[in-house]
Amino acid sequence: MFFPVFDSFLCTMGMIYIMLIVSLCLAVFFLVIFLWAAKTGQYDDDYSPSVRILFEEEKAELSNHNQHKAKKDGTTNSKIRQ
C-alpha cells in the first residue's frame, strides 16, 4: 500500500524469481565448501585441532622477543655511547 509499485503483479513475482536464484547460489556455495572440506579430510580428526590451537609457543616466541629487545637496547645503548 505504501509502495504501490511493489504491489503490482510483476514485481512480486520478479522478487520470487530473484530469491529462487539467490537461494540456489547460496546453497551451492555452501555445498562446495562442504565438499571441499570433506575431501581434504577436515572432518577426519575432530579432536586434535581443538588441542593444537591451545599450544603455547611461548618459549620460542619469548626468547625471540627478548633477543629483539636486547638488540634494540643494544642499539640504543650504542647510540647513547656515541
Place this chain on the structure above:
Amino acid sequence: MLTEKQIENTNCYHCHDALPANVLYADEHAFCCNGCKQVYLLLSANELGAYYEQDANAGIRPNNTAKETFSVLDDLELRKKYIDFQEGDSVRLTLHLPQIHCASCIFLLEHLHRLHEGIIRSTVHFPKKTATITVNTGLIKLSELAVLLTKTGYEPDFKSIDKSSSTFDKRLLLQLGIAGFAFGSIMLWSFPEYLGIDHSYSGIRNLSSYLSFAVSIPVLLFSARDYFKSAIAGIRLRSLNLDIPIAIGILALYIRSCVAIFSQEGPGYMDSFAAFIFFLLIGKWFQGKTYQWLSFERDFRSYFPVAVIKRTNKSTSLCPIDELQIGDEIFIRNEEIIPCDCILLSEKATVDYSFVSGEADWIEKKKGDLLYAGGKNFGESIQLAVSKTTERSILTQLWNEHHNKRTELAFQTRQDRISKYFIAAVLILAIVSSVVWLWIDPVQIPEIVTAILIVACPCALALSVPFVYGNMLRVLGKNGFYLRNTAIIERIQQCNYVVFDKTGTLTEQDHKQIRYEGRGLTEFEKLSLFQMTKHAVHPYARGIHEMLSLSVTDPGQDSMAIEIPGKGISLGLFQLGSAEFIGLENLHTDESVVYFAGEGKLLGTFTFQSKLRTQLKELVQHLAPDYKLAVVSGDKSKDLDLLRDIFPPGTSFHFEQQPLQKKEFIRDLQAKGNYALMIGDGLNDAGALNEAFVGIALSEDLVRFTPASDAILKADNLKKLADYFKFIRDGKNFLRICFAFSLCYNLTGIGFAVSGQLTPFVATILMPLSSITVVSLASFLTIRKKFDSVKAG
C-alpha cells in the same frame, strides 16, 4: 620440607601409577621407575615441561622392548609400506602409535622437532592414533626415530596400518552433503506449494519444479546409489532385505515426481524424496561411527615380527617373514618371537610359549629339536632352519582354514526377516486396493498404487536399527565393552552358550597367589632372595620379588646373581628355581612350584596358584539361568576344584586343550545347534574366537595385542558381562517399540493413500515426523542406561 610434599605424592609424576617401595626422584617429582624418570628428564631438558599441563592423564610408562625390530625401517625395500613420500633425505612416514590417548600426547608428538633436529614436522591424527612425521634421514635414521618414540612411551606398532576405512567415510560424507543440499533447497522452493500456490502462477511453479528436478539428479545417481546396489544384490541372491522396499519406495517417489514435473503439475514429491535419502544416510553415518583406533581384524601377522635376519651364504639380510622359504637359516635374538616352525641349529635354547599356551611355560630345547611358531626366545641368539613357512606352521594354520564361511550374508538380521513380511503386505495391499478402485474410478489406479508404494517405504523402520543399536554400541563402549559393529548386538542376542578360556580370562593374567611353605626365613635369607630376584626375567621370580618388596625395607647393595634362563637363579650359597636345578626330586608334579634352597638344603617352596578375577562368582550366578556354560583351558586340571566352587553343576570343563582342539570344541557345540559365545584372551584362543558365533577378546589394556574378534572387553569389566548381556537383550524390546511406532506412521500414510487423499504436503509432514520420532525414541530408550549396579562392588 621437600620430603613432606613427596610423601603426599603417592603416584608417579609421569605415568600416574602407584609408587613402588623404592622411589626415584628428580626435580622434586617422584617416579616409579627409571624409564619414567628418563622421559621426564628428556622432556624438561628440551623445555617441553608443558606436556604435563595439557592433560591430567599425561604420561605413559615406557616399555623395555627389543629395539632391534626397528631395523626394518632402515631397509629401503621393507620400509616402503610405512613411507608416504620421499625426496632426497627428507622422508614422510605415518606410524601407528597405539598409546596416544590425550591432549598431552598431541602436544609432545607435535613438538618432536625440539627433541631432535632431524625431525622436521609431525602431525597427529587422533581418532586413528597415528602420527605423520617428516624427518631428515641425513640427521636421524628412521630406526633412531622409532627408538626415540619408544623412549618417550609411544612405541610404534608396525602391523596394523589400515587405510581402507577412511575412504568409505569420505564417500558417505559427500553423499550426505549432496542429499542435505538437495533436501534443503527443494523444501525451500516447495514452500509456495505448501501455502497453496495455484495455476495462475505457472511460471514460478515451473521454474521451481525444474530446479528441483535438476538438483534431485545427483541425489538419485550418487547419494542413493548404495540402496539400489544392495537391493539388486538382494534380489539376485534371493534373500530379501530391507533395501528392496526402500529402493522401490525411492523409485516410486522419483518417477511419480518426474511425471508431475513434466506434466507441469508442480514439483511432486521431490522434497520428500531428498529428505528421505538424507535421513537414511544420516542413519548409516551414525551406525558407521565405530572405533577406528581399535583393531578387530588382527591375525598372527600383528604378533609376529615384520622381518627376521636371514643368512645367505656369508652375509646376513633382513627378510620379511612371508618370504621365508623352507631350509632358510634365520637368527632369532633375545626376546624375539619365532615366526615359523623351525629346527634348532644352535646347541640349546630356552623358549617361552606363554602366548600360545597361556601359562608361563619355559621349555628347554636341544640341537635338532623342532620349535613351533609363536614361542619367544630367551637368552642368547639362536640359529634356526625353517622347516615350514609361516603360512603353514601349526599355530598359524588356525587362521587359514575358512572360518569365515558363515559370514554376514548367511546371517539374516531381524530387520531383514521383518522386511520379508513387509514386502508381502505392501504388495497385497497394492493389489487389493487397485481391485477395489477398479469399481470406484479405474483412472486413479496408477495414482493409488504409487501412493501406497511411497508411504509404505520403511524409512522410519530402516532408521530404527542404526539408531537403537548405534546408541547401544556407544553406551557399551563408554563402559569398556567395544563391539566391532552393530550386527554383533543381534548375534549376542542369539547366543545361548558361553564358553570361557581359563588362563588370563577367568584368572588374572599377571597376578598369581603365591603360597610359601617351609621354615620361616631369616632377614638375611629374605634379603638374599630379594637380591636374587631383582633383575630376573622369569615371571615367577618377578612375582616373588614383588611379594618381597612389600616387606623388605632396606634393599641394600646390588649383588651379582646368576640366572640360568628357564632353570633358576643362584647367589652365593642360595639357589632358587626348579627341583631339577636345585638337585631335588620333584615332589609336586601338577603345580607350578619354585624351590628355594640354601647350602644344598631345601628351605621352602613357593607355590603359584591362579588368582580368579574378582566378582567372578556373582557373574557366573547371573549368567547361569540364561546360558549354558563351559570352560576350556590349555592348562592341566590343577585348578579344577577352584572352578567347581564357582560354576553351577551343569558346567562342562575341558583341560589340556590345544588351540585346535578348542576350536573343534566350539565347532561341535555349534554343529549341535548352539550359538556359542567364546571369551578368550590369547593367541591360543584365536581359532576358537573365530569359530564361535561371537568371539570376545579380553584385554588388560586395549593397546596390547588382542586376537581377531567381534568384540573387545576390558579385563576389569568382565564382572559386568552379565549386565552387558542383559542390556543387549533389552535392545530387542527397544527395537520392537521403535518398529511399532514406525509401522503406525506407515499405516496412517497408507490410510491416506488407499483413500486417494495423499498429497505431497501430507507426505512432507508425515515422513520427517516419523523419522524424528523414531530417532528420538531410540535415543531416549538407550542412552539413559547406566552400568553402576555392579560398579559399586
